Amino acid sequence: MGxxxxxxxxxxxxxxxxxxxxxTRAVGEAVARxxxxxxxxxxxxxxxxxxxxxxxxxxxxxxxxxxxxxxxxRAGQDARKDLVAALLAYARNPDPDVQLVVLHxxxxxxxxxxxxxxxxxxxxxPAMKLKGHRERVAFVRDEIRRGGGKCSEDAAEALxxxxxxxxxxxxxxxxxxxxxxxxxxxxxxxxxxxxxxVEVTGFTVADATMVGDVPAALEALRWALHxxxxxxxxxxxxxxxxxxxxxxxxxxxxxxxxLASSLGMPAWxxxxxxxxxxxxxxxGLVEAMRAAxxxxxxxxxxxxxxxxxxxxxxxxxxxxxRGGAR
Numbered sequence: 001m002g003x004x005x006x007x008x009x010x011x012x013x014x015x016x017x018x019x020x021x022x023x024t025r026a027v028g029e030a031v032a033r034x035x036x037x038x039x040x041x042x043x044x045x046x047x048x049x050x051x052x053x054x055x056x057x058x059x060x061x062x063x064x065x066x067x068x069x070x071x072x073x074r075a076g077q078d079a080r081k082d083l084v085a086a087l088l089a090y091a092r093n094p095d096p097d098v099q100l101v102v103l104h105x106x107x108x109x110x111x112x113x114x115x116x117x118x119x120x121x122x123x124x125x126p127a128m129k130l131k132g133h134r135e136r137v138a139f140v141r142d143e144i145r146r147g148g149g150k151c152s153e154d155a156a157e158a159l160x161x162x163x164x165x166x167x168x169x170x171x172x173x174x175x176x177x178x179x180x181x182x183x184x185x186x187x188x189x190x191x192x193x194x195x196x197x198v199e200v201t202g203f204t205v206a207d208a209t210m211v212g213d214v215p216a217a218l219e220a221l222r223w224a225l226h227x228x229x230x231x232x233x234x235x236x237x238x239x240x241x242x243x244x245x246x247x248x249x250x251x252x253x254x255x256x257x258x259l260a261s262s263l264g265m266p267a268w269x270x271x272x273x274x275x276x277x278x279x280x281x282x283x284g285l286v287e288a289m290r291a292a293x294x295x296x297x298x299x300x301x302x303x304x305x306x307x308x309x310x311x312x313x314x315x316x317x318x319x320x321x322r323g324g325a326r
Contacts, residue, residue, distance in 0.1 A: 004036045006068070010123035011094035014076075016106040016114060017127030021167045023103055026125040027072055030101050038068040046071065048102075048110075049078035053086040060090055060098060069098045076102040077110030084113045091120035103127075130167065133268045136160055139167065143174035149183030157268070158187045161203075162194035202229070202237030209314050210241050210276040212321045217314045221307075231306040235299040238313055239292040241276075246285045248273035284320045291316035 015026040034041045044059060051073065059071055073079070079087070087100075094100065104114045106128060118124060130136050137156045144151035151174075163173045177185055177193060205224065208217035224234060248270055251259055256270040263270060280288075295313035299306045 012122040014122040022127035048075040076104040147178040151185040158190040202234035206241030249277040287320035
């Protein structure tokens with residue numbers, strides 16, 4: 001917190017968005033900065049829907065005892081008109097010893113309040129939910145950077161595949177990786193650390209099979225079955241892996257972001273499939289589709305040994321890739 005002074009604390013912070021983790025973090029950082037200036041700062045919290053203009057006027061009025069205050073107004077979008085009017089009037093001439101932090105979901109409700117605070121010069125801290133896969137990748141890489149580490153793009157992709165898209169879980173995973181490693185996070189680090197979690201998905205089996213890595217595919221398959229993953233989604237993932245590579249290969253080598261709309265799949269999936277399509281011929285893909293269809297029929301038709309049907313499919317698909325190689 002070096003370099004934080006009373007003058008550098010924004011008198012009004014508007015935390016705008018509906019992502020709870022980012023909003024909570026913004027408040028935590030504001031409190032930490034205020035405490036670095038004055039360890040005895042008086043922190044008070046209020047709810048936008050229940051606070052009255054009289055109560056906020058009292059909280060904002062100069063204290064007889066001096067000292068800094070930090071007022072956190074949660075659910076700012078629920079503030080009534082009289083409270084909004086009082087706060088916007090205050091925002092035009094704020095007290096330098098008071099910091100006001102307003103949390104607002106950022107939707108249409110209470111929009112005039114958020115717009116008024118912006119117009120009065122409030123410092124906006126974005127806390128919107130992350131919409132797409134690329135934003136989550138950037139979030140993971142930034143989390144590792146904030147903790148003093150370095151994270152490659154493919155490592156961030158691998159972590160999202162292992163943990164899922166929930167920001168709280170991703171943030172916790174980043175923190176754990178930083179604590180347990182030297183801070184340089186590559187895809188291999190994530191694979192080692194999350195081996196069980198990553199390999200229990202059928203997509204891990206499919207990805208290894210599509211690049212012809214039979215040992216990795218069989219290890220993933222056996223692990224998935226050992227921990228109780230149902231064979232049906234594994235067979236589905238294998239069929240989806242073959243279909244995706246076939247569709248992407250047929251579309252040519254275009255930019256993944258431009259192909260996304262015409263193929264109806266996310267750009268990251270197209271990019272991955274383009275990498276896995278290397279080494280495949282149209283004939284090999286036809287053979288792989290036939291093997292995946294046979295596997296699906298056996299697994300869903302209640303074959304006596306569904307594990308054997310899946311193993312056979314891994315060998316057959318990998319052989320189709322080798323056999324079709326030019």
